[in-house]
Amino acid sequence: MRILIVEDEAKTGDYLKQGLTEAGYVVDLARDGMDGLHLALTGDYDLVILDVMLPGLNGWQLLEAVRRNGRELPVLFLTARDQVEDRVKGLELGADDYLVKPFAFAELLARVRTLFRRGRNGTEPTTLTVADLELDLLRRRVTRSSRRIDLTAKEFSLLELLLRRQGEVLPRSLIASQVWDMNFDSDTNVIEVAVRRLRAKVDDPFEPKLIRTVRGMGYVLEAPDAA
Template identity: 50%
Template sequence: MRILLIEDDEKTADYIRRGFGEAGHVCDVVTTGADGLFQSTQSDYDVIVADRMLPGLDGLSMVKAIRAAGKKTPIIFLTSVSGVDDRVEGLEAGGDDYLVKPFAFSELAARVAALARRPALQQEQTVLKVHDLELDLIRRRVVRAGREIDLQPREFSLLEALMRAEGRVLTRTMLLELVWDFHFDPQTSVVETHISRLRSKIDKPFDVPLLHTVRSTGYSIHAPR
Protein backbone atom coordinates (compact mmCIF):
# COMPACT_ATOMS: atom_id res chain seq x y z
CA MET A 1 0.00 0.00 0.00
CA ARG A 2 1.22 3.51 -0.83
CA ILE A 3 0.33 6.20 1.71
CA LEU A 4 0.78 9.97 1.67
CA LEU A 5 1.25 11.52 5.13
CA ILE A 6 0.79 15.29 5.43
CA GLU A 7 2.04 16.19 8.90
CA ASP A 8 4.12 19.14 10.06
CA ASP A 9 5.16 17.70 13.43
CA GLU A 10 8.47 15.96 12.80
CA LYS A 11 8.24 13.43 15.66
CA THR A 12 4.67 12.43 14.79
CA ALA A 13 5.52 12.13 11.11
CA ASP A 14 8.57 9.97 11.80
CA TYR A 15 6.60 7.73 14.18
CA ILE A 16 3.86 7.13 11.60
CA ARG A 17 6.28 6.70 8.70
CA ARG A 18 8.30 4.08 10.60
CA GLY A 19 5.12 2.26 11.65
CA PHE A 20 3.84 1.94 8.11
CA GLY A 21 7.32 1.03 6.87
CA GLU A 22 7.54 -1.83 9.37
CA ALA A 23 4.15 -3.05 8.12
CA GLY A 24 5.54 -3.22 4.58
CA HIS A 25 3.94 -0.06 3.21
CA VAL A 26 5.47 2.93 1.42
CA CYS A 27 4.77 6.19 3.25
CA ASP A 28 5.70 9.50 1.65
CA VAL A 29 5.81 12.50 3.98
CA VAL A 30 5.25 16.20 3.28
CA THR A 31 4.91 18.94 5.88
CA THR A 32 2.72 21.67 4.37
CA GLY A 33 -0.74 21.89 2.89
CA ALA A 34 0.59 23.25 -0.39
CA ASP A 35 3.02 20.33 -0.74
CA GLY A 36 0.26 17.92 0.23
CA LEU A 37 -2.01 19.29 -2.48
CA PHE A 38 0.73 19.08 -5.09
CA GLN A 39 1.86 15.57 -4.12
CA SER A 40 -1.67 14.15 -3.89
CA THR A 41 -2.68 15.45 -7.31
CA GLN A 42 0.54 14.50 -9.09
CA SER A 43 0.88 10.94 -7.78
CA ASP A 44 -1.48 8.06 -7.03
CA TYR A 45 -1.89 6.91 -3.42
CA ASP A 46 -4.06 4.29 -1.79
CA VAL A 47 -4.79 6.51 1.24
CA ILE A 48 -3.92 10.04 2.39
CA VAL A 49 -3.39 10.78 6.09
CA ALA A 50 -3.66 14.52 6.72
CA ASP A 51 -3.20 16.76 9.72
CA ARG A 52 -5.83 19.46 9.91
CA MET A 53 -3.61 22.19 11.37
CA LEU A 54 -0.98 22.76 8.69
CA PRO A 55 1.20 25.78 7.92
CA GLY A 56 0.09 27.93 5.01
CA LEU A 57 -2.76 26.03 3.36
CA ASP A 58 -4.75 24.42 6.20
CA GLY A 59 -5.91 20.82 6.07
CA LEU A 60 -9.58 21.61 5.36
CA SER A 61 -8.76 23.89 2.44
CA MET A 62 -6.23 21.39 1.13
CA VAL A 63 -8.73 18.52 1.13
CA LYS A 64 -11.37 20.66 -0.56
CA ALA A 65 -8.82 21.50 -3.26
CA ILE A 66 -7.87 17.82 -3.66
CA ARG A 67 -11.53 16.92 -4.20
CA ALA A 68 -12.03 19.87 -6.55
CA ALA A 69 -9.14 18.51 -8.62
CA GLY A 70 -11.10 15.29 -9.10
CA LYS A 71 -9.00 13.09 -6.81
CA LYS A 72 -11.08 10.46 -5.00
CA THR A 73 -8.25 8.99 -2.90
CA PRO A 74 -9.57 8.10 0.60
CA ILE A 75 -8.47 10.70 3.17
CA ILE A 76 -8.32 10.37 6.95
CA PHE A 77 -7.84 13.45 9.09
CA LEU A 78 -5.39 12.99 11.98
CA THR A 79 -5.68 15.99 14.28
CA SER A 80 -5.94 17.35 17.80
CA VAL A 81 -9.09 19.28 16.87
CA SER A 82 -11.66 17.03 18.50
CA GLY A 83 -15.05 18.76 18.70
CA VAL A 84 -18.09 17.16 17.08
CA ASP A 85 -18.57 20.19 14.85
CA ASP A 86 -14.90 19.99 13.84
CA ARG A 87 -15.26 16.34 12.85
CA VAL A 88 -18.41 17.08 10.86
CA GLU A 89 -16.62 19.97 9.15
CA GLY A 90 -13.75 17.67 8.20
CA LEU A 91 -16.03 15.05 6.72
CA GLU A 92 -18.05 17.65 4.82
CA ALA A 93 -14.81 19.06 3.37
CA GLY A 94 -14.17 15.71 1.70
CA GLY A 95 -12.54 13.58 4.39
CA ASP A 96 -13.53 9.93 4.72
CA ASP A 97 -12.51 9.38 8.34
CA TYR A 98 -11.33 11.38 11.36
CA LEU A 99 -8.94 10.25 14.10
CA VAL A 100 -8.12 12.47 17.07
CA LYS A 101 -4.64 12.85 18.59
CA PRO A 102 -3.27 11.32 20.76
CA PHE A 103 -3.88 8.04 18.95
CA ALA A 104 -2.76 4.42 18.91
CA PHE A 105 -0.86 3.51 15.74
CA SER A 106 -2.70 0.19 15.61
CA GLU A 107 -6.02 2.06 15.29
CA LEU A 108 -4.62 4.37 12.61
CA ALA A 109 -3.29 1.37 10.66
CA ALA A 110 -6.64 -0.42 10.94
CA ARG A 111 -8.55 2.62 9.71
CA VAL A 112 -6.15 3.19 6.82
CA ALA A 113 -6.48 -0.48 5.81
CA ALA A 114 -10.28 -0.21 5.95
CA LEU A 115 -10.24 2.88 3.71
CA ALA A 116 -7.92 1.18 1.23
CA ARG A 117 -10.36 -1.73 0.92
CA ARG A 118 -13.22 0.50 -0.14
CA PRO A 119 -14.10 0.07 -3.82
CA ALA A 120 -13.03 3.01 -5.94
CA LEU A 121 -15.82 5.35 -6.95
CA GLN A 122 -16.39 5.37 -10.66
CA GLN A 123 -16.66 8.69 -12.32
CA GLU A 124 -20.16 9.35 -13.58
CA GLN A 125 -20.29 9.03 -17.34
CA THR A 126 -21.63 12.22 -18.89
CA VAL A 127 -21.28 11.44 -22.59
CA LEU A 128 -22.75 8.26 -24.06
CA LYS A 129 -21.46 7.04 -27.42
CA VAL A 130 -22.70 4.41 -29.87
CA HIS A 131 -20.85 4.34 -33.21
CA ASP A 132 -21.02 7.95 -34.49
CA LEU A 133 -23.91 8.93 -32.19
CA GLU A 134 -23.16 10.95 -29.04
CA LEU A 135 -25.48 12.00 -26.22
CA ASP A 136 -24.19 14.65 -23.82
CA LEU A 137 -26.07 14.38 -20.50
CA ILE A 138 -24.77 17.69 -19.14
CA ARG A 139 -25.39 19.87 -22.19
CA ARG A 140 -28.52 17.88 -23.16
CA ARG A 141 -27.16 17.66 -26.68
CA VAL A 142 -27.31 14.85 -29.27
CA VAL A 143 -24.94 14.71 -32.24
CA ARG A 144 -24.55 12.11 -34.97
CA ALA A 145 -21.72 12.26 -37.51
CA GLY A 146 -21.10 15.85 -36.52
CA ARG A 147 -24.72 16.87 -37.09
CA GLU A 148 -26.72 18.13 -34.10
CA ILE A 149 -30.11 16.48 -33.60
CA ASP A 150 -33.01 18.22 -31.89
CA LEU A 151 -34.91 15.91 -29.53
CA GLN A 152 -37.90 16.48 -27.32
CA PRO A 153 -37.33 15.77 -23.59
CA ARG A 154 -39.05 12.38 -23.70
CA GLU A 155 -37.17 11.40 -26.85
CA PHE A 156 -33.93 12.37 -25.14
CA SER A 157 -34.78 10.18 -22.13
CA LEU A 158 -35.73 7.30 -24.40
CA LEU A 159 -32.43 7.55 -26.28
CA GLU A 160 -30.49 7.78 -23.02
CA ALA A 161 -32.12 4.58 -21.73
CA LEU A 162 -31.32 2.73 -24.96
CA MET A 163 -27.72 3.97 -25.13
CA ARG A 164 -27.04 3.05 -21.49
CA ALA A 165 -28.13 -0.47 -22.41
CA GLU A 166 -26.12 -0.55 -25.66
CA GLY A 167 -26.32 -3.95 -27.30
CA ARG A 168 -29.03 -5.22 -24.95
CA VAL A 169 -32.73 -5.48 -25.68
CA LEU A 170 -35.10 -3.31 -23.67
CA THR A 171 -38.68 -4.50 -23.65
CA ARG A 172 -41.70 -2.26 -23.93
CA THR A 173 -42.40 -2.76 -20.21
CA MET A 174 -38.83 -1.83 -19.29
CA LEU A 175 -39.02 1.35 -21.36
CA LEU A 176 -42.35 2.31 -19.81
CA GLU A 177 -40.74 2.08 -16.37
CA LEU A 178 -37.43 3.75 -17.29
CA VAL A 179 -38.75 6.62 -19.40
CA TRP A 180 -42.35 7.18 -18.31
CA ASP A 181 -42.16 5.78 -14.76
CA PHE A 182 -45.19 3.60 -15.51
CA HIS A 183 -45.30 0.45 -13.41
CA PHE A 184 -48.32 -0.79 -15.31
CA ASP A 185 -49.24 -1.06 -18.96
CA PRO A 186 -51.34 1.96 -19.99
CA GLN A 187 -52.47 0.04 -23.10
CA THR A 188 -51.32 2.79 -25.43
CA SER A 189 -48.81 2.94 -28.25
CA VAL A 190 -46.72 5.62 -26.52
CA VAL A 191 -43.49 3.58 -26.73
CA GLU A 192 -43.97 2.66 -30.37
CA THR A 193 -44.82 6.26 -31.28
CA HIS A 194 -41.72 7.67 -29.61
CA ILE A 195 -39.49 4.95 -31.07
CA SER A 196 -40.75 5.87 -34.53
CA ARG A 197 -40.06 9.58 -33.93
CA LEU A 198 -36.63 8.83 -32.52
CA ARG A 199 -35.72 6.59 -35.44
CA SER A 200 -36.73 9.28 -37.93
CA LYS A 201 -34.28 11.67 -36.28
CA ILE A 202 -31.25 9.53 -35.43
CA ASP A 203 -31.38 6.90 -38.20
CA LYS A 204 -33.29 7.89 -41.32
CA PRO A 205 -31.03 10.81 -42.32
CA PHE A 206 -27.97 8.53 -42.07
CA ASP A 207 -26.68 5.52 -43.97
CA VAL A 208 -26.21 3.11 -41.03
CA PRO A 209 -29.18 2.26 -38.78
CA LEU A 210 -28.42 2.06 -35.05
CA LEU A 211 -31.88 1.62 -33.54
CA HIS A 212 -33.27 -1.87 -34.07
CA THR A 213 -36.62 -3.52 -33.38
CA VAL A 214 -36.34 -7.05 -32.01
CA ARG A 215 -39.56 -8.72 -33.09
CA SER A 216 -41.91 -9.65 -30.23
CA THR A 217 -39.29 -8.59 -27.69
CA GLY A 218 -38.34 -4.91 -27.69
CA TYR A 219 -35.72 -2.47 -28.94
CA SER A 220 -31.96 -2.23 -28.99
CA ILE A 221 -29.36 0.27 -30.08
CA HIS A 222 -25.94 -0.87 -31.21
CA ALA A 223 -23.13 -0.18 -33.64
CA PRO A 224 -23.00 -1.94 -37.01
CA ARG A 225 -21.99 -5.60 -36.82
Protein backbone atom coordinates in the same frame (compact mmCIF):
# COMPACT_ATOMS: atom_id res chain seq x y z
CA MET B 1 0.00 0.59 -1.71
CA ARG B 2 1.19 4.18 -1.58
CA ILE B 3 0.33 6.48 1.30
CA LEU B 4 0.89 10.22 1.59
CA ILE B 5 1.17 11.73 5.05
CA VAL B 6 0.77 15.47 5.47
CA GLU B 7 1.91 16.42 8.96
CA ASP B 8 3.98 19.39 10.07
CA GLU B 9 4.97 18.19 13.50
CA ALA B 10 8.24 16.36 12.87
CA LYS B 11 7.99 13.82 15.62
CA THR B 12 4.51 12.65 14.77
CA GLY B 13 5.22 12.63 11.07
CA ASP B 14 8.35 10.54 11.41
CA TYR B 15 6.64 8.20 13.74
CA LEU B 16 3.76 7.63 11.37
CA LYS B 17 6.03 7.18 8.41
CA GLN B 18 8.17 4.67 10.20
CA GLY B 19 5.26 2.69 11.54
CA LEU B 20 3.44 2.49 8.22
CA THR B 21 6.63 1.65 6.37
CA GLU B 22 7.21 -1.19 8.78
CA ALA B 23 3.67 -2.31 8.13
CA GLY B 24 4.59 -2.70 4.48
CA TYR B 25 3.31 0.47 2.83
CA VAL B 26 5.22 2.88 0.63
CA VAL B 27 5.06 6.19 2.44
CA ASP B 28 5.80 9.79 1.52
CA LEU B 29 5.76 12.58 4.04
CA ALA B 30 4.97 16.23 3.36
CA ARG B 31 5.71 18.79 6.07
CA ASP B 32 3.27 21.52 5.07
CA GLY B 33 0.06 22.07 3.21
CA MET B 34 1.46 23.31 -0.09
CA ASP B 35 3.91 20.45 -0.46
CA GLY B 36 1.16 18.10 0.53
CA LEU B 37 -1.22 19.40 -2.10
CA HIS B 38 1.41 19.25 -4.79
CA LEU B 39 2.30 15.66 -3.97
CA ALA B 40 -1.33 14.65 -3.66
CA LEU B 41 -2.07 15.93 -7.16
CA THR B 42 1.04 14.63 -8.89
CA GLY B 43 1.93 11.46 -6.99
CA ASP B 44 -0.15 8.38 -7.46
CA TYR B 45 -1.35 7.69 -3.94
CA ASP B 46 -3.94 5.26 -2.70
CA LEU B 47 -4.54 7.09 0.55
CA VAL B 48 -3.78 10.42 2.22
CA ILE B 49 -3.39 10.88 5.96
CA LEU B 50 -4.02 14.52 6.71
CA ASP B 51 -3.37 16.60 9.78
CA VAL B 52 -5.90 19.38 10.22
CA MET B 53 -3.57 22.02 11.62
CA LEU B 54 -0.98 22.77 8.98
CA PRO B 55 1.10 25.81 8.15
CA GLY B 56 0.25 27.50 4.87
CA LEU B 57 -2.77 25.55 3.85
CA ASN B 58 -4.79 23.73 6.42
CA GLY B 59 -6.11 20.21 6.14
CA TRP B 60 -9.56 20.85 4.80
CA GLN B 61 -8.45 23.55 2.43
CA LEU B 62 -6.08 20.97 1.04
CA LEU B 63 -8.83 18.41 0.84
CA GLU B 64 -11.11 20.88 -0.90
CA ALA B 65 -8.45 21.59 -3.49
CA VAL B 66 -7.91 17.91 -4.12
CA ARG B 67 -11.61 17.33 -4.56
CA ARG B 68 -11.92 20.26 -6.93
CA ASN B 69 -9.37 18.49 -9.06
CA GLY B 70 -11.73 15.59 -9.27
CA ARG B 71 -9.59 13.19 -7.30
CA GLU B 72 -11.33 10.29 -5.60
CA LEU B 73 -8.45 9.81 -3.17
CA PRO B 74 -9.46 8.31 0.20
CA VAL B 75 -8.59 10.68 3.03
CA LEU B 76 -8.04 9.95 6.71
CA PHE B 77 -8.10 13.01 8.93
CA LEU B 78 -6.10 13.52 12.11
CA THR B 79 -7.58 16.03 14.51
CA ALA B 80 -6.82 17.20 18.01
CA ARG B 81 -9.47 16.53 20.57
CA ASP B 82 -10.67 20.10 20.75
CA GLN B 83 -11.08 20.51 17.02
CA VAL B 84 -14.33 18.74 16.59
CA GLU B 85 -15.63 21.49 14.38
CA ASP B 86 -12.76 20.98 11.99
CA ARG B 87 -13.43 17.33 11.98
CA VAL B 88 -17.00 17.90 11.01
CA LYS B 89 -15.96 20.19 8.22
CA GLY B 90 -13.51 17.60 6.98
CA LEU B 91 -16.16 14.94 6.93
CA GLU B 92 -18.58 17.15 5.08
CA LEU B 93 -15.90 17.76 2.50
CA GLY B 94 -15.59 14.09 1.87
CA ALA B 95 -12.99 12.76 4.22
CA ASP B 96 -13.47 9.05 4.57
CA ASP B 97 -12.54 8.68 8.19
CA TYR B 98 -10.92 10.57 10.99
CA LEU B 99 -8.94 9.83 14.10
CA VAL B 100 -8.68 11.96 17.20
CA LYS B 101 -5.17 12.59 18.52
CA PRO B 102 -3.71 11.08 20.55
CA PHE B 103 -4.42 7.67 19.14
CA ALA B 104 -2.95 4.22 19.44
CA PHE B 105 -0.96 3.21 16.41
CA ALA B 106 -2.86 -0.04 16.15
CA GLU B 107 -6.02 1.98 15.77
CA LEU B 108 -4.57 3.95 12.89
CA LEU B 109 -3.46 0.80 11.17
CA ALA B 110 -6.90 -0.69 11.47
CA ARG B 111 -8.51 2.37 9.90
CA VAL B 112 -5.99 2.45 7.10
CA ARG B 113 -6.72 -1.16 6.26
CA THR B 114 -10.43 -0.53 6.29
CA LEU B 115 -10.01 2.35 3.89
CA PHE B 116 -8.02 0.20 1.51
CA ARG B 117 -10.63 -2.49 1.54
CA ARG B 118 -13.26 0.06 0.79
CA GLY B 119 -11.27 1.67 -1.96
CA ARG B 120 -11.05 -1.59 -3.84
CA ASN B 121 -14.67 -2.57 -3.48
CA GLY B 122 -15.89 0.78 -4.58
CA THR B 123 -16.84 3.34 -1.99
CA GLU B 124 -18.80 1.73 0.78
CA PRO B 125 -20.81 4.07 2.91
CA THR B 126 -19.08 4.92 6.18
CA THR B 127 -21.89 3.87 8.42
CA LEU B 128 -22.13 1.86 11.59
CA THR B 129 -25.29 -0.07 12.30
CA VAL B 130 -26.92 -2.29 14.84
CA ALA B 131 -30.45 -3.58 14.41
CA ASP B 132 -32.43 -0.75 12.85
CA LEU B 133 -30.12 1.94 14.19
CA GLU B 134 -27.77 3.53 11.71
CA LEU B 135 -25.02 6.08 12.16
CA ASP B 136 -23.52 7.88 9.18
CA LEU B 137 -20.03 9.12 9.97
CA LEU B 138 -19.73 11.34 6.92
CA ARG B 139 -22.99 13.14 7.23
CA ARG B 140 -22.91 12.93 10.98
CA ARG B 141 -26.41 11.65 10.90
CA VAL B 142 -28.26 9.05 12.88
CA THR B 143 -31.45 7.24 11.94
CA ARG B 144 -33.52 4.59 13.60
CA SER B 145 -36.36 2.83 11.84
CA SER B 146 -35.76 5.30 9.03
CA ARG B 147 -36.52 8.17 11.35
CA ARG B 148 -33.90 10.88 11.54
CA ILE B 149 -32.46 11.58 14.99
CA ASP B 150 -30.51 14.71 15.84
CA LEU B 151 -27.65 14.24 18.24
CA THR B 152 -25.29 16.69 19.87
CA ALA B 153 -21.53 16.31 19.51
CA LYS B 154 -21.13 14.46 22.79
CA GLU B 155 -24.07 12.22 22.14
CA PHE B 156 -22.78 11.40 18.70
CA SER B 157 -19.32 10.69 19.99
CA LEU B 158 -20.69 8.42 22.68
CA LEU B 159 -22.93 6.54 20.30
CA GLU B 160 -20.08 6.17 17.87
CA LEU B 161 -17.91 4.59 20.55
CA LEU B 162 -20.68 2.23 21.56
CA LEU B 163 -21.26 1.24 17.96
CA ARG B 164 -17.60 0.72 17.13
CA ARG B 165 -17.28 -1.64 20.03
CA GLN B 166 -20.78 -3.07 19.96
CA GLY B 167 -21.27 -6.20 21.98
CA GLU B 168 -18.49 -5.20 24.35
CA VAL B 169 -19.19 -3.93 27.83
CA LEU B 170 -17.39 -0.61 28.02
CA PRO B 171 -16.23 0.44 31.47
CA ARG B 172 -16.97 3.96 32.50
CA SER B 173 -13.29 4.75 32.74
CA LEU B 174 -12.87 3.86 29.09
CA ILE B 175 -15.84 5.96 28.04
CA ALA B 176 -14.55 8.87 30.10
CA SER B 177 -11.17 8.79 28.44
CA GLN B 178 -12.54 8.39 24.93
CA VAL B 179 -15.49 10.74 24.86
CA TRP B 180 -14.33 13.24 27.42
CA ASP B 181 -10.65 13.85 27.91
CA MET B 182 -10.77 13.18 31.58
CA ASN B 183 -9.13 10.70 33.81
CA PHE B 184 -12.23 9.58 35.47
CA ASP B 185 -12.93 11.56 38.61
CA SER B 186 -15.42 9.24 40.16
CA ASP B 187 -17.25 12.11 41.83
CA THR B 188 -19.07 13.08 38.70
CA ASN B 189 -21.79 11.30 36.84
CA VAL B 190 -21.54 12.99 33.48
CA ILE B 191 -21.47 9.61 31.84
CA GLU B 192 -24.74 8.42 33.29
CA VAL B 193 -26.37 11.65 32.30
CA ALA B 194 -24.99 11.51 28.81
CA VAL B 195 -26.20 7.95 28.45
CA ARG B 196 -29.59 9.02 29.73
CA ARG B 197 -29.88 11.71 27.11
CA LEU B 198 -28.69 9.39 24.40
CA ARG B 199 -31.23 6.81 25.45
CA ALA B 200 -33.96 9.40 25.45
CA LYS B 201 -33.27 9.94 21.78
CA VAL B 202 -32.34 6.54 20.42
CA ASP B 203 -33.98 4.07 22.78
CA ASP B 204 -36.96 5.57 24.57
CA PRO B 205 -39.17 5.97 21.51
CA PHE B 206 -38.26 2.57 20.08
CA GLU B 207 -38.14 -1.16 20.65
CA PRO B 208 -36.07 -3.07 21.34
CA LYS B 209 -33.77 -1.21 23.70
CA LEU B 210 -30.22 -1.36 22.43
CA ILE B 211 -28.24 0.28 25.22
CA ARG B 212 -27.93 -2.00 28.19
CA THR B 213 -26.56 -1.08 31.62
CA VAL B 214 -24.31 -3.64 33.23
CA ARG B 215 -24.34 -2.69 36.84
CA GLY B 216 -20.89 -2.12 38.32
CA MET B 217 -19.27 -2.58 34.91
CA GLY B 218 -20.43 -0.17 32.30
CA TYR B 219 -22.62 -0.05 29.21
CA VAL B 220 -23.06 -2.21 26.11
CA LEU B 221 -24.84 -1.54 22.91
CA GLU B 222 -26.20 -4.62 21.21
CA ALA B 223 -29.20 -6.16 19.60
CA PRO B 224 -30.78 -8.22 22.36
CA ASP B 225 -31.05 -11.77 21.07
CA ALA B 226 -33.19 -14.53 22.46
CA ALA B 227 -31.93 -16.83 25.25
